[in-house]
Amino acid sequence: MKPLPPTQRPNWRYIAAEMVPQWCPAQARDMHYAILGCEASLFGDSAAASMRTSVISCDRGVVIVRCIRGTEPDVETVLATVTDVGGAPVALHSFATSGTIHGLKKKIVLCSLPSDEGNCKIGENTYRILRISGQKVDLVQQGIKQTTALYLDTDDLEDF
Amino acid sequence: MKTADACIYPYPAGDTSLRRLADELELRGFTGAIAVGIPSGCTIGNVRFLSGAEIAANSVKSCRDALRNAPKTDIVMVHAGDAALNRAILGNISLHILRGIYHTDKRSFDHVSARMAADRGVAVDIDLSRIITESGPRRQRALERYREIGRLSRKYGFMLTISSGGRSLTGLRSTRAFSLLGEVAGLDTEQVCEALASPAALLSPHQSVEVIR
Numbered sequence: 001m002k003p004l005p006p007t008q009r010p011n012w013r014y015i016a017a018e019m020v021p022q023w024c025p026a027q028a029r030d031m032h033y034a035i036l037g038c039e040a041s042l043f044g045d046s047a048a049a050s051m052r053t054s055v056i057s058c059d060r061g062v063v064i065v066r067c068i069r070g071t072e073p074d075v076e077t078v079l080a081t082v083t084d085v086g087g088a089p090v091a092l093h094s095f096a097t098s099g100t101i102h103g104l105k106k107k108i109v110l111c112s113l114p115s116d117e118g119n120c121k122i123g124e125n126t127y128r129i130l131r132i133s134g135q136k137v138d139l140v141q142q143g144i145k146q147t148t149a150l151y152l153d154t155d156d157l158e159d160f
Numbered sequence: 161m162k163t164a165d166a167c168i169y170p171y172p173a174g175d176t177s178l179r180r181l182a183d184e185l186e187l188r189g190f191t192g193a194i195a196v197g198i199p200s201g202c203t204i205g206n207v208r209f210l211s212g213a214e215i216a217a218n219s220v221k222s223c224r225d226a227l228r229n230a231p232k233t234d235i236v237m238v239h240a241g242d243a244a245l246n247r248a249i250l251g252n253i254s255l256h257i258l259r260g261i262y263h264t265d266k267r268s269f270d271h272v273s274a275r276m277a278a279d280r281g282v283a284v285d286i287d288l289s290r291i292i293t294e295s296g297p298r299r300q301r302a303l304e305r306y307r308e309i310g311r312l313s314r315k316y317g318f319m320l321t322i323s324s325g326g327r328s329l330t331g332l333r334s335t336r337a338f339s340l341l342g343e344v345a346g347l348d349t350e351q352v353c354e355a356l357a358s359p360a361a362l363l364s365p366h367q368s369v370e371v372i373r
Contacts, residue, residue: 020184020329041295042344077344080337081292083330091330093188093337136180150171151329153179 011069014056014104017079017092021138021149022061023114023130030086031058035065039078051075056101060110063092064101072097088147114138122150122160129157161192161208161360163335166257166285166321167237173197174327181332182207189335194235194257194323194359201234210234210359214259217241220248227253235362237285243268250276256362257321259285261309262302269309277318283358284309284318288333288341289325307346319362320347320355 019026032055039048051071056064067075079092098104114130120139121127127139127150137157139150152160165185170178173196182204185193194212201210213230216239217223223238230236238253239260240246246268249255258277261269261284269284277284286309290302313320322342326332333341335356342352 041299073340076336077340080333080341083293089328089330091332093334134183136183149175151176151180152171153177153183156171156177156179 010052012066012099013069013072014098014101015065015067015072015075015079015094016096016098016104016108017063017065017094019058019061019063020091020093021151022111022132023138023140024061024085024088024090026058026085026088026090028055028058031055031063034082034085034090035078038081039075042078042081043074047074051078053078060113062108062110064104069099120157120160161357163190163356164192164194164208164210164321164359165190165324165326165332166194166283166355166359167212167214167259167287167323167325168193168195168332169197169325169327170195174331176327176329178202178209179204180329182209184329184332188332192359194237196237199231210363212237215239216260218245220245220252223249223253235359240264240268243270243273246273247276250280250282255282257283257285259287259323261285262287262290262305264305266305266308269312271312271316274312274316274318278316281362282318283321283355283362284313285321285323286342286345286347286355287323287325288338288345289323289331291341291345292324292331292333303345310346310348310351313351319358320351321358321362322352322355 051067053067056066076094079094082092096107111133114132117129117131119126120129125141127141130138135154137152141148170181185207186205192208195209196212196214198211211233212235213233214237215226217226236255237257237259238249238255240258286306322338324333339352
């Protein structure tokens with residue numbers, strides 16, 4: 001089969017968004033459904049269909065989303081309304097847009113993965129300590145139904 | 161404080177410490193915020209925090225009592241109610257921000273309240289958490305109310321503030337998201353910029369010129 005010439009292909013735009021918290025174990029499929037749900041909820045099914053949004057990758061705290069050229073502001077608005085993915089609280093902050101994935105990846109600076117630094121006990125709860133870049137420390141409590149977290153600083157951890 | 165989030169809840173009301181919020185706010189393009197529950201204003205890094213008190217009352221008397229009992233803060237925020245309560249609050253209470261306009265009915269904040277807010281230098285808060293977290297009829301109602309507030313603000317010139325209402329790191333949004341969501345709520349770019357700068361303006365309101373001898 002002959003491939004479509006470039007002029008007849010859709011004009012895609014690729015948006016990179018930072019996932020907060022970085023350690024959230026969200027799958028690309030869950031992310032895709034979460035974004036589509038928010039899109040339909042905010043702009044309606046018709047507008048959502050015209051954006052043709054899909055998640056290209058969701059890895060190491062960065063999500064790459066593809067959409068039709070001209071719909072980037074709407075997709076960025078939708079990304080701002082994403083609050084949970086697969087039951088886990090997540091925020092998406094878009095930071096770069098490009099016409100190619102190659103161009104977009106040049107703008108992405110991958111952060112180091114959070115390091116596990118054992119456990120700590122606050123009150124009656126035991127938290128797993130995850131050290132994020134710089135002085136940021138996340139205390140994560142893995143429950144049966146949901147994960148709760150405390151977002152602190154190393155100085156705050158000493159205060160506790 | 162050129163860009164400020166008008167309401168955030170640090171630990172213990174939320175799950176994020178003030179230092180961590182300062183890091184995150186700076187990363188998202190903010191230079192300040194009003195934090196509810198902190199004893200006094202402070203500056204962490206390049207982010208200036210103003211202390212805020214949030215009062216929800218159903219009469220002017222209870223509002224005044226709550227204000228008297230509340231610790232002294234930089235910014236006083238009062239939750240809106242019906243039309244009579246809003247007018248009474250705007251006329252009798254010394255407040256900075258009228259919050260929670262999204263859950264009031266359509267006639268609760270009319271042209272009279274708008275004019276009073278403009279005269280007394282009171283800002284009306286646009287809480288984006290209602291657009292972000294809610295969906296369906298509740299979100300539609302909030303959007304409808306915000307569009308009406310935006311229209312009244314353009315006409316009567318009272319100040320607006322925009323807040324994320326974030327209780328967690330995941331509840332904060334960037335300044336870019338603020339302007340995009342503000343557009344969805346019917347505010348134009350200029351209004352969003354002014355609303356982001358309003359918290360600083362609330363601390364030094366415009367007053368008539370005084371002759372000092």
